[in-house]
Amino acid sequence: xxxxxxxxxxxxxxxxxxxxxxxxxxxxxxxxxxxxxxxxxxxxxxxxxxxxxxxxxxxxxxxxxxxxxxxxxxxxxxxxxxxxxxxxxxxxxxxxxxxxxxxxxxxxxxxxxxxxxxxxxxxxxxxxxxxxxxxxxxxxxxxxxxxxxxxxxxxxxxxxxxxxxxxxxxxxxxxxxxxxxxxxxxxxxxxxxxxxxxxxxxxxxxxxxxxxxxxxxxxxxxxxxxxxxxxxxxxxxxxxxxxxxxxxxxxxxxxxxxxxxxxxxxxxx
Amino acid sequence: xxxxxxxxxxxxxxxxxxxxxxxxxxxxxxxxxxxxxxxxxxxxxxxxxxxxxxxxxxxxxxxxxxxxxxxxxxxxxxxxxxxxxxxxxxxxxxxxxxxxxxxxxxxxxxxxxxxxxxxxxxxxxxxxxxxxxxxxxxxxxxxxxxxxxxxxxxxxxxxxxxxxxxxxxxxxxxxxxxxxxxxxxxxxxxxxxxxxxxxxxxxxxxxxxxxxxxxxxxxxxxxxxxxxxxxxxxxxxxxxxxxxxxxxxxxxxxxxxxxxxxxxxxxxxxxxxxxxxxxxxxxxxxxxxxxxxxxxxxxxxxxxxxxxxxxxxxxxxxxxxxxxxxxxxxxxxxxxxxxxxxxxxxxxxxxxxxxxxxxxxxxxxxxxxxxxxxxxxxxxxxxxxxxxxxxxxxxxxxxxxxxxxxxxxxxxxxxxxxxxxxxxxxxxxxxxxxxxxxxxxxxxxx
Amino acid sequence: xxxxxxxxxxxxxxxxxxxxxxxxxxxxxxxxxxxxxxxxxxxxxxxxxxxxxxxxxxxxxxxxxxxxxxxxxxxxxxxxxxxxxxxxxxxxxxxxxxxxxxxxxxxxxxxxxxxxxxxxxxxxxxxxxxxxxxxxxxxxxxxxxxxxxxxxxxxxxxx
Numbered sequence: 124x125x126x127x128x129x130x131x132x133x134x135x136x137x138x139x140x141x142x143x144x145x146x147x148x149x150x151x152x153x154x155x156x157x158x159x160x161x162x163x164x165x166x167x168x169x170x171x172x173x174x175x176x177x178x179x180x181x182x183x184x185x186x187x188x189x190x191x192x193x194x195x196x197x198x199x200x201x202x203x204x205x206x207x208x209x210x211x212x213x214x215x216x217x218x219x220x221x222x223x224x225x226x227x228x229x230x231x232x233x234x235x236x237x238x239x240x241x242x243x244x245x246x247x248x249x250x251x252x253x254x255x256x257x258x259x260x261x262x263x264x265x266x267x268x269x270x271x272x273x274x275x276x277x278x279x280x281x282x283x284x285x286x287x288x289x290x291x292x293x294x295x296x297x298x299x300x301x302x303x304x305x306x307x308x309x310x311x312x313x314x315x316x317x318x319x320x321x322x323x324x325x326x327x328x329x330x331x332x333x334x335x336x337x338x339x340x341x342x343x344x345x346x347x348x349x350x351x352x353x354x355x356x357x358x359x360x361x362x363x364x365x366x367x368x369x370x371x372x373x374x375x376x377x378x379x380x381x382x383x384x385x386x387x388x389x390x391x392x
Numbered sequence: 393x394x395x396x397x398x399x400x401x402x403x404x405x406x407x408x409x410x411x412x413x414x415x416x417x418x419x420x421x422x423x424x425x426x427x428x429x430x431x432x433x434x435x436x437x438x439x440x441x442x443x444x445x446x447x448x449x450x451x452x453x454x455x456x457x458x459x460x461x462x463x464x465x466x467x468x469x470x471x472x473x474x475x476x477x478x479x480x481x482x483x484x485x486x487x488x489x490x491x492x493x494x495x496x497x498x499x500x501x502x503x504x505x506x507x508x509x510x511x512x513x514x515x516x517x518x519x520x521x522x523x524x525x526x527x528x529x530x531x532x533x534x535x536x537x538x539x540x541x542x543x544x545x546x547x548x549x550x551x552x553x554x555x556x557x558x559x560x561x562x563x564x565x566x567x568x569x570x571x572x573x574x575x576x577x578x579x580x581x582x583x584x585x586x587x588x589x590x591x592x593x594x595x596x597x598x599x600x601x602x603x604x605x606x607x608x609x610x611x612x613x614x615x616x617x618x619x620x621x622x623x624x625x626x627x628x629x630x631x632x633x634x635x636x637x638x639x640x641x642x643x644x645x646x647x648x649x650x651x652x653x654x655x656x657x658x659x660x661x662x663x664x665x666x667x668x669x670x671x672x673x674x675x676x677x678x679x680x681x682x683x684x685x686x687x688x689x690x691x692x693x694x695x696x697x698x699x700x701x702x703x704x705x706x707x708x709x710x711x712x713x714x715x716x717x718x719x720x721x722x723x724x725x726x727x728x729x730x731x732x733x734x735x736x737x738x739x740x741x742x743x744x745x746x747x748x749x750x751x752x753x754x755x756x757x758x759x760x761x762x763x764x765x766x767x768x769x770x771x772x773x774x775x776x777x778x779x780x781x782x783x784x785x786x787x788x789x790x791x792x793x794x795x796x797x798x799x800x801x802x803x804x805x806x807x808x809x810x811x812x813x814x815x816x817x818x819x820x821x822x823x824x825x826x827x828x829x830x831x832x833x834x835x836x837x838x
Numbered sequence: 839x840x841x842x843x844x845x846x847x848x849x850x851x852x853x854x855x856x857x858x859x860x861x862x863x864x865x866x867x868x869x870x871x872x873x874x875x876x877x878x879x880x881x882x883x884x885x886x887x888x889x890x891x892x893x894x895x896x897x898x899x900x901x902x903x904x905x906x907x908x909x910x911x912x913x914x915x916x917x918x919x920x921x922x923x924x925x926x927x928x929x930x931x932x933x934x935x936x937x938x939x940x941x942x943x944x945x946x947x948x949x950x951x952x953x954x955x956x957x958x959x960x961x962x963x964x965x966x967x968x969x970x971x972x973x974x975x976x977x978x979x980x981x982x983x984x985x986x987x988x989x990x991x992x993x994x995x996x997x
Contacts, residue, residue: 139855143848289413297415305420306499308556309468309814322412349557355521359499360420362523381414388418575978601973604938617941622968624941645945645969648938661942663969666900666949668942689942705939711898712939735936749936775980778936794933801978829937 289377293370300368305360307386311349317386319354321361327374329366334358337381357384424470425555427463428498428522431456431474432515433482438508445537452481452506455515458544459502459551461588462562466552467817472498485518490525498522502551506543513537517547519554529554541590546837561783562587563837566790567605567614568808568830570594570823575797575804582616584631587832589822595629604779605629607833608651615639615649615658626660628675640673640680648691653699659683661691670704670721683721694738694746695719696763703727703737703746703763714748716763727765732757736779739763741834742786745813749778749791758791760813771815784834787813790821792828875903876986881976885993889916892992893951897932897985898943900950910951913993914958924996927952929969930976932985937971944969951991966996 289297311317324332336342336358342351361367361382369377432452434442442451463469477484478492485503493501504517516532531550535543542563549560570583582595582602595614596602601624605616614629618636626639626649639658640646649660652672659672670683670693684690688708695702703716714728714737728734732752739746743763750757750770756777759770777793790810797804806828808821821830870878874896883891891913893906902910917923929948931940948967956962977984 135855139848139851142851143844289415294415298417298419301417302419303421305417306423306425307420308425309422309816311557352555352557355524357417359521359523360417363499377413379412381412382417383414384417384420386420389420389422576975578973603941603973624969644967645941647941661938663942663945666946666953668945689939689946691942692936692938705936707939712936733935735939751935754934776933796980797978799979801984804978 289370296368300364301360301382304364305384306356307389308352308356309390311353311386311390315349317349317353317390319350319357319384321354321357321382321384323361323367323380323382325367325369325378325380327369327378329369331361331365331367334361353384353386357382360384424468425499426470426472426497427500427502427551427555428472428477428493428496429456429460429463429474430477430479430484430501430503431481432504432506432517433480433485434506438506441508442506442513442537442540446540448540451513451540452504455506455540455544455547456502456504458541458588459548462545462548463551465588465819467812468552468556472496488520488522490520490522493520493522500528500551500555502547504547508537509534511537513540513543515543515547517550519551541586542836545586545588549835549837558787559785559835561785561788561832561835563835564784565607565611565833565836566808566821566830567595567607567833568792568823568827569602569605571806571826571828575801582614582629583823583827584614585823592824595631595634604648604829606650606831609653609655609834611833611836613651613655615651615660617647617649626658628658640671640678646671648693650694652695653697659693659695659702661693670702683719684717684724685721692736696739697741697743701739701763703739705735705737714746714761714765716746727761727763728768729765730768738780738782740782740786741784744786747780747782747789749780758789758811760789769815771811771813772809772818777809779829781831783832789813790830790832792830794828870983871986872903872905874899874982874986875905876983876989877905878987881987885913885995886916889913891994892990894986895947895989895991897934897989900943900946902950902954906951907954910954911958914955914960917955917960917964918958922997924964924966925993926966926968926996928974928992928994929967930974930988930990930992931972932988933972933975933980934985935972941969941971944971947989947991951993 288294320337322335322337324334326332336354338350341347342354344350367380431450432455434450434452439450439452443449448454460471463471476496478495479489481503482505484501485505488501488503499522501520501522502517503520504515506513506515508514512534513536514532514534516530518527519529520526521528529550531547533543533546545563548562552558552560552562564587565584566587567582567584569580571578571580573579579598580602581598582605583592584595585592596618600621601619603617605614607614612631614631616627616629617624618627620627624645624647625642626646627636628639629636639649639660642662644662644664646660646662649658651658656676657672657674659670661668662671667687668689668691669685670690672681672683673679674681683693683702684704684706686706686708688706690704690706690708692705693702694704700719701716702719703714705712706715707713708715709726712733712735713726714734715724715726717724727746728748730750730752732750734748734750736749737746738748740760745760746763747758747760750759755773756775757770758772758777758780759768761768771789774793775796777791780789780791782789788810790808792806792808794806795804806826808823808827808830809818810821811818821827870876870880876894879890881892885891889912890909893902893909895901895906917925927948929944929946929951931943931947935943945967948969952962952965952967955965972988975984975988976990977987979985
């Protein structure tokens with residue numbers, strides 16, 4: 124017994140000595156200060172002046188979004204039922220899941236089996252992205268022509284800009300107001316398309332003349348009962364928030380407004 | 393690059409001259425929806441009749457209180473204080489003045505009327521959208537006066553369905569084991585109560601140990617484990633008549649019983665010579681069928697709602713894990729793969745999820761996973777908790793918890809708890825005594 | 839290398855390792871527990887002088903330890919001497935598990951003991967098995983020692 128203790132002790136001391144010899148010195152390391160990056164604070168003004176390229180990109184993306192949404196809404200209810208409902212995913216899986224669901228919805232097997240009630244106004248906005256693709260190919264040929272038009276477009280673009288959007292601060296103000304009014308029904312299925320688009324006609328003081336739910340037909344589709352519930356909650360939010368926080372000027376550009384309520388972000392957690 | 397976009401802009405400009413401004417609303421609040429539950433209006437004659445029969449002074453108020461409590465307990469609604477109501481029940485029922493209800497911030501309003509007609513209780517109620525200023529729903533039904541509590545639950549179910557898009561779960565009952573006494577010698581009785589804790593009734597006397605009661609889908613019968621005469625066996629109990637009978641004629645312990653979704657079979661474990669396997673017995677022709685045949689412990693079986701699959705607990709891999717197989721015992725697949733031990737799998741009535749108990753590093757968890765084992769989500773953690781049971785709409789889980797005892801072995805208690813599938817609204821379910829092994833019935837009104 | 843630096847480091851390491859060894863998990867053989875199995879005499883009763891009535895198990899285990907087998911041999915001997923006595927083997931589990939699985943585990947433990955008794959010549963129709971799962975703990979504490987006392991198979995005289 125004692126011999127064993129002695130041998131064990133000896134080995135331990137041996138190990139200690141070895142470690143002591145090779146232990147790195149805790150020398151003072153020099154601190155590397157990262158170079159100072161200068162940041163410029165930009166004032167958010169009433170008029171937004173965003174340069175061309177990102178703006179155009181946004182419009183194109185928006186158009187693509189619309190295409191996606193239209194396509195998914197036309198998918199028959201059977202297709203949606205067959206998808207295995209996913210549980211609320213763990214944070215790591217969230218991003219993958221959203222991608223996956225978007226992919227699935229882009230490839231429905233059947234299109235246009237249901238007649239969709241689209242408002243007249245909306246029809247005008249639809250255009251074929253294929254046409255644009257064709258045009259893009261031609262763009263190289265028409266380089267010279269467009270160069271000349273550049274300056275003219277700049278001026279026009281400036282004016283048109285304000286017709287196409289609210290400024291950042293105007294949009295944020297309206298969003299913040301509606302966020303506070305919208306009670307999202309917790310009972311909604313988190314794995315379904317939870318987008319309700321509502322068109323509003325407004326008075327100059329922000330009160331509502333008329334509301335119209337786009338995709339109205341979906342309200343009574345079997346298996347989509349939650350859509351009715353969702354749409355009603357959005358309508359309640361709008362009514363609760365009257366008068367809406369609308370910009371003080373430029374009634375012509377925002378007298379008709381479309382609010383896209385999407386509950387998915389909140390419910391997917 | 394920029395040139396392409398310029399060309400597109402040129403095309404867009406003439407069309408989008410007055411482009412419709414779109415604003416994306418992607419956030420809201422998850423606050424419970426404020427609703428006003430107006431007391432049901434009732435005429436004097438009916439009021440007196442009900443008082444005589446039911447010993448309740450104002451049944452219109454009582455029923456409204458049930459609806460209010462149910463809505464509040466669900467965690468999704470915020471019933472407003474009655475003292476602030478401006479309109480009286482009888483006027484409100486005919487045509488509410490929405491401005492009055494808007495003033496107290498109600499977004500939905502429930503009004504109604506109750507009358508005593510032909511010895512029966514007749515109720516009509518309406519659900520109003522206060523902001524839109526119109527009626528959302530109007531229903532009427534008649535029943536025996538003694539069912540007055542169920543009337544409140546049924547109204548809640550209809551309102552819940554209309555406002556959330558989901559089926560309700562309020563007109564249901566819970567069966568459980570009521571327990572008392574020292575931890576080393578607990579007295580256990582079968583008990584049944586309404587989902588809101590009222591109408592509690594004991595079904596056994598406490599002379600023998602009773603465990604794990606489960607409802608039949610038809611709600612007439614209950615199956616459970618009893619140690620009558622010191623022989624642990626699965627029994628059937630008829631709630632209405634009180635009659636009990638042993639299930640089958642097994643030469644050893646049978647336990648962990650459940651009904652098949654059509655109510656025609658009992659599925660359970662049978663233990664012999666150290667091995668527990670899963671068996672079914674047909675209640676009509678009494679034919680017994682063996683489902684698993686493996687030297688491991690196979691227990692806690694639960695059918696899928698379409699009756700095609702069975703999920704169960706087995707230690708065939710060395711430790712307790714969850715498996716799924718066809719209802720004939722073929723095609724056994726393991727679905728739990730996380731760290732820890734898994735037990736008590738129970739298939740959701742919606743068919744989409746399996747709830748379970750998990751033990752890991754000395755802590756117990758209640759969780760759910762998809763039926764293929766993916767998407768495991770733990771909802772709550774505790775020193776000791778187990779045996780989740782689903783509400784009939786597959787949204788709420790009820791389970792039980794036990795507390796740690798102190799150094800002297802004192803302070804033991806067992807209570808029922810419930811939690812929403814989203815992980816919110818975790819709360820204790822009040823019972824007269826300690827309670828364990830809860831099981832939720834399906835909707836009574838079906 | 840600086841000698842004082844070596845000594846300083848050596849000292850730090852020595853102290854650190856001493857501290858660590860002190861914090862190591864307690865060596866399992868205390869007076870009452872070996873590994874996870876209860877070895878004490880608290881709660882043990884006797885079928886006859888020198889014949890303990892129960893054997894204990896590790897968490898989730900049904901394996902019989904050396905001590906358990908010794909106890910069972912004594913029981914077998916006593917049963918051979920008293921051939922008119924029948925027994926019931928009551929199997930139990932601790933509370934750290936799900937209820938239904940514990941019922942099965944208790945049954946397995948009791949059968950483990952029964953099989954061993956049978957190898958010592960006790961006929962199986964003298965031994966019946968009954969599982970109580972976690973329903974009848976002998977110690978109501980919520981600690982490993984209490985739990986180890988509850989993981990048991992108890993031989994009870996049936997007549």
